[in-house]
Amino acid sequence: MQALDDIFVLDLSRVLAGPWATQILADLGADVVKVERPDTGDDTRGWGPPFLRDPVSGEAGDASYYLCANRGKRSIAVDLATAEGQDVIRRLAAQADVLVENYKVGGLKKYGLDYESLRQINPRLIYCSITGFGQTGPYAPRAGYDFMIQAMGGMMSVTGERDDLPGGGPQKAGVAFADLVTGLYATIGILAALNQRHRSGRGQYIDIALLDTQVAALSNHAMYYFISGQVPQRVGNGHATIVPYQSFPTADGYLIIAVGNDGQFRKLAEELGRPDWASDQRFATNAARVVNRTTLLPLIEAETRKWATDKLLAVLEHRHVPCGPINTIDKVFADPHVVARALKQEVPHTTQGHILTVASPLRLSDSPVSYHRGPPLLGEHTEGGA
Numbered sequence: 001m002q003a004l005d006d007i008f009v010l011d012l013s014r015v016l017a018g019p020w021a022t023q024i025l026a027d028l029g030a031d032v033v034k035v036e037r038p039d040t041g042d043d044t045r046g047w048g049p050p051f052l053r054d055p056v057s058g059e060a061g062d063a064s065y066y067l068c069a070n071r072g073k074r075s076i077a078v079d080l081a082t083a084e085g086q087d088v089i090r091r092l093a094a095q096a097d098v099l100v101e102n103y104k105v106g107g108l109k110k111y112g113l114d115y116e117s118l119r120q121i122n123p124r125l126i127y128c129s130i131t132g133f134g135q136t137g138p139y140a141p142r143a144g145y146d147f148m149i150q151a152m153g154g155m156m157s158v159t160g161e162r163d164d165l166p167g168g169g170p171q172k173a174g175v176a177f178a179d180l181v182t183g184l185y186a187t188i189g190i191l192a193a194l195n196q197r198h199r200s201g202r203g204q205y206i207d208i209a210l211l212d213t214q215v216a217a218l219s220n221h222a223m224y225y226f227i228s229g230q231v232p233q234r235v236g237n238g239h240a241t242i243v244p245y246q247s248f249p250t251a252d253g254y255l256i257i258a259v260g261n262d263g264q265f266r267k268l269a270e271e272l273g274r275p276d277w278a279s280d281q282r283f284a285t286n287a288a289r290v291v292n293r294t295t296l297l298p299l300i301e302a303e304t305r306k307w308a309t310d311k312l313l314a315v316l317e318h319r320h321v322p323c324g325p326i327n328t329i330d331k332v333f334a335d336p337h338v339v340a341r342a343l344k345q346e347v348p349h350t351t352q353g354h355i356l357t358v359a360s361p362l363r364l365s366d367s368p369v370s371y372h373r374g375p376p377l378l379g380e381h382t383e384g385g386a
Helices: 017-027 083-095 146-152 177-200 210-216 219-228 262-271 275-279 286-291 293-304 309-318 329-334 336-340
Strands: 008-012 031-036 051-053 060-063 073-077 098-101 126-131 205-209 245-249 254-258 344-349 353-358
Touching (some): 008 017, 008 083, 017 073, 146 177, 177 205, 254 293, 262 309
Antiparallel strands (some): 245 254
16 A cells, blocks of 8 residues: 555646656655647656667657656646647546646636636546746746746855855755755645545645745745844855854865754864864854854864865764765765665666666655656557556
8 A cells, every 4th residue: 555546646747846746646656647748748858968768779768857757657648729638638637636737827727727617527626736936926927947936036145155255156056946845845735635635525726836935945044034134145055053064175075064063063173183162162152153153164174174084074973973975976876875775766667678766755664655657758658558
């Protein structure tokens, strides 16, 4: 048994935020049918290189971007602009528990596939719309993409090096942060609505916006502003309210040191040969260290530069001072803990036999995630597919 193996999801979403949500639902056992445009399909199928290559012909197949967010689903090719295609969606929606879409506001209404239309044939339907700016407000008609949302939602204002340092300036996150967080919030909303339906017997409409989720994800930065009235600034790899909590140079690279309390700082000071720091009133408490960061950080850097990365890592780990290397992606998947946690999985694939995928981080003891189906080919299950 899987947690959601009695749930049927109709996925009309493309790119990342919606497909990320529906992939999570598929991981948990839901039967997810991905509806795609004939001939072209999801835009991300072409967002490469790299592409999968047909093992016989060598022709380019789907891009890695598409593969990251669509395992566990079936794909059908349907032209929503035709009466026949619209009828197919209505018939599927009549049976569905959940529908996820990320068309522009009002985009499906002209086809009679909006929530108000479909709830008439299926009052139990949970209908989740994902857009850049939501269904209301002055920006509602606009298209929204992750990069611009990271900028508008404040993420880039607190990401990157300070303006007065080399390489300073706003930066986007290295992954599509706004899209991924939106996918997670959409999943949470869908699960909440499913639970509510157990009691009410009715579905409901879920309005999820990339800008809303990005602003919500400002978390401690937003509260910093609310409480202090000061606008948070970029601090590079540092932390606005915790010191030391950043990367430090070593003799052969860098090491992240993330001191979360005064006891850990005392141990760090001892291992670096400077136990006096722990009793220095400028550094004894985190609040004092934040105020005096420009004095303390160069002192720490002078000591960490004397150590090889691996040696300092081993010493600090032994004293339970939180620290870690800065791994490239290849080193991530070679890390013994990542290997032990089986975060690299194989999934079936129609042309390749199998492909590698990143495992779900969800570990449910009684209803574990399954990897029985890989990302589908375009329209693979349109007629009589399994």
